[in-house]
Amino acid sequence: NFMPVCSLGLCGLHHPWLVAAGYSCSGPLCATAVAVKTLPLQTDSTNVTDKILNLPLEMPDFFRCADRLMEPYLFGSRLDQDIIDLDQTVEHLQSALNFTAHIAYRGSVILFVSRRRQFGHLVESTAQDCGEYAHTRYWQGGLLTNAPIQYGPGVRLPDLIVFFSTLNNVFQQHVGVRDAAKMNIPTVGLVDSNCNPSLVTYPVPGNDDTPAAMELYCRLFKMTINRAKDKRRQMELLQGRSAVGLTTSS
Amino acid sequence: MAASGGRTVGSFLWKCGNCCFNFNTVSSNLTRQVLSRQLCVSAVLHRKNLAAAGPEKFSEEFIKKQVEEFNIGKRHLANMMGEDPETFTQGDINRSIAYLFPSGLFDKKAKPLMKHPDEVFPKQRAVQWGADGRPFHFLFYTGKQSYYSLMHDTFTKALAVEKHQDRLRGKDLFTQDAKQISLVGSRWLLKEELEELLVETISEHDYARFIQLMERLLSLPYCSVEEDFVQRYRRQLEIQSSKQQVQPLQYDQHGVAYSTGDGKQRKTATGTVLLRDSGSGSISINGTNYVHYFPVLQDREQLMFPLHFMGVLGRFDMQCSVSGGGHSSQAGALRLAISRAMLSFLSEGQVETMRQAGLLTPDPRIKERKKPGQEGARRKFTWKKR
Numbered sequence: 282n283f284m285p286v287c288s289l290g291l292c293g294l295h296h297p298w299l300v301a302a303g304y305s306c307s308g309p310l311c312a313t314a315v316a317v318k319t320l321p322l323q324t325d326s327t328n329v330t331d332k333i334l335n336l337p338l339e340m341p342d343f344f345r346c347a348d349r350l351m352e353p354y355l356f357g358s359r360l361d362q363d364i365i366d367l368d369q370t371v372e373h374l375q376s377a378l379n380f381t382a383h384i385a386y387r388g389s390v391i392l393f394v395s396r397r398r399q400f401g402h403l404v405e406s407t408a409q410d411c412g413e414y415a416h417t418r419y420w421q422g423g424l425l426t427n428a429p430i431q432y433g434p435g436v437r438l439p440d441l442i443v444f445f446s447t448l449n450n451v452f453q454q455h456v457g458v459r460d461a462a463k464m465n466i467p468t469v470g471l472v473d474s475n476c477n478p479s480l481v482t483y484p485v486p487g488n489d490d491t492p493a494a495m496e497l498y499c500r501l502f503k504m505t506i507n508r509a510k511d512k513r514r515q516m517e518l519l520q521g522r523s524a525v526g527l528t529t530s531s
Numbered sequence: 532m533a534a535s536g537g538r539t540v541g542s543f544l545w546k547c548g549n550c551c552f553n554f555n556t557v558s559s560n561l562t563r564q565v566l567s568r569q570l571c572v573s574a575v576l577h578r579k580n581l582a583a584a585g586p587e588k589f590s591e592e593f594i595k596k597q598v599e600e601f602n603i604g605k606r607h608l609a610n611m612m613g614e615d616p617e618t619f620t621q622g623d624i625n626r627s628i629a630y631l632f633p634s635g636l637f638d639k640k641a642k643p644l645m646k647h648p649d650e651v652f653p654k655q656r657a658v659q660w661g662a663d664g665r666p667f668h669f670l671f672y673t674g675k676q677s678y679y680s681l682m683h684d685t686f687t688k689a690l691a692v693e694k695h696q697d698r699l700r701g702k703d704l705f706t707q708d709a710k711q712i713s714l715v716g717s718r719w720l721l722k723e724e725l726e727e728l729l730v731e732t733i734s735e736h737d738y739a740r741f742i743q744l745m746e747r748l749l750s751l752p753y754c755s756v757e758e759d760f761v762q763r764y765r766r767q768l769e770i771q772s773s774k775q776q777v778q779p780l781q782y783d784q785h786g787v788a789y790s791t792g793d794g795k796q797r798k799t800a801t802g803t804v805l806l807r808d809s810g811s812g813s814i815s816i817n818g819t820n821y822v823h824y825f826p827v828l829q830d831r832e833q834l835m836f837p838l839h840f841m842g843v844l845g846r847f848d849m850q851c852s853v854s855g856g857g858h859s860s861q862a863g864a865l866r867l868a869i870s871r872a873m874l875s876f877l878s879e880g881q882v883e884t885m886r887q888a889g890l891l892t893p894d895p896r897i898k899e900r901k902k903p904g905q906e907g908a909r910r911k912f913t914w915k916k917r
Contacts, residue, residue: 437664
């Protein structure tokens with residue numbers, strides 16, 4: 282009884298509660314035993330696209346009711362899986378990584394947030410390797426909004442927050458997304474099909490369920506930040522040398 | 532200074548300045564300035580306020596100044612008591628303060644004290660970020676950085692152990708009966724001890740999760756790889772009976788073994804006992820026979836209980852002397868003195884049995900003081916409705 286719902290979806294008559302009803306009948310699908318879906322490769326694809334396309338990134342969500350606002354990023358759904366348009370993902374990911382690189386180049390504070398217990402350790406290790414900060418634990422209410430009292434006066438808030446999953450353990454939007462918007466902190470977020478991407482500055486539609494996908498994203502962010510910091514150090518050395526050169530010459 | 536109620540020694544010394552005390556070290560001007568500081572501190576600073584929210588209440592310079600003042604005050608105290616300032620220990624300081632400021636209060640925290648500032652002021656964290664504002668710790672923004680970094684490290688260790696196990700399985704060297712960490716005779720850190728270690732307040736839930744994670748680490752068959760890490764969070768349980776001081780047996784001219792039980796207190800009664808291993812079983816208290824001295828059966832039972840418990844009723848000869856208190860407290864004091872004297876005749880296991888029976892524990896109960904506004908210690912005045 283899934284096919285009629287899917288056809289309805291493809292026709293564009295999308296009622297969320299029908300969708301929910303259809304999906305809830307299926308019960309939790311075993312996410313482990315899903316065949317790898319490879320979309321037809323495009324001729325001028327980059328390395329990153331290759332990597333993303335060859336991974337099982339379109340996997341079923343358990344409590345999956347695709348958010349209305351995520352529809353532009355989805356092709357639709359097939360056999361209870363929401364298929365995300367990876368061309369858009371690549372564009373979004375590229376702009377997000379570019380932004381992160383610029384932020385890291387300026388020496389700002391970046392905070393990695395994820396409330397998925399499966400990947401908490403991975404995210405914390407990534408942050409440690411980059412030299413940035415992580416928060417994969419219970420989010421206390423006033424961490425951003427009440428910071429001077431929680432941490433002490435004169436604390437510096439993060440200048441970028443990267444969400445590896447914008448949902449918390451109860452499948453509601455993470456408080457950090459709203460708080461960052463309140464404190465004018467730009468956010469980069471990995472939004473899955475059941476997330477609300479409206480408050481995220483640089484949403485990256487993609488799957489946040491599989492270990493392989495998460496490891497890929499962590500690796501990408503770590504690489505970007507490390508490269509940006511190395512570049513910064515290089516530029517500072519050059520500046521230092523050129524300043525020395527100027528003084529000695531004059 | 533912050534603490535109220537601390538006694539200033541300045542005024543006392545100033546009065547006694549004319550009474551020819553020797554102040555070798557400092558000139559008179561400096562003396563006047565320094566002496567007006569407080570030497571003793573009150574109980575306000577005893578309260579451990581770990582991780583004071585906001586900036587540190589006591590800055591580094593403040594603590595340094597306190598340490599200097601403590602050292603100078605220690606030297607003054609030594610001079611006052613006529614002792615050598617170089618070899619003045621903390622025990623000497625405590626005795627001097629108890630002598631100079633005698634206190635009849637029961638609570639230890641209410642008595643005047645003079646200790647090194649590191650023991651008095653609670654440990655707290657310095658500012659957590661550098662000059663550019665970037666915090667030092669990568670988990671700073673969680674709020675509980677030490678606790679979460681501990682959890683992170685423990686989980687990393689667990690993953691490392693699992694990886695080690697997988698490697699062994701790959702080489703076919705995996706055995707279920709690998710060497711296990713011995714946990715006998717040790718206990719997990721208490722919540723308070725963990726808080727002290729991390730310099731952070733932890734909730735009960737957090738502590739429970741930490742213990743759960745450590746137990747999970749211990750459940751892995753090859754956890755002995757991370758033994759050092761685990762032992763850091765365990766404390767040895769002390770065997771209580773080893774704390775007992777057993778005096779060696781002494782022998783008199785006829786070769787008979789004897790031992791003395793040192794004078795024990797029970798509610799202002801003190802008693803001493805001389806036990807002789809002669810085999811007659813006679814007891815004399817203050818020169819008189821015990822039957823005449825203790826006409827009440829209960830008191831005589833108290834005397835006999837240690838001997839009866841160890842089954843050596845007729846073996847020992849006892850010469851006791853007792854003073855103070857009433858008949859019941861004298862009997863209790865003698866019982867404790869007899870048990871202590873018997874220790875030299877017994878083996879380790881028997882000492883432990885006696886300790887568990889409660890024969891070696893001094894009874895701390897004393898008469899509770901009467902409070903103002905009440906008729907007695909507990910009894911209130913008759914309540915009248917109108």
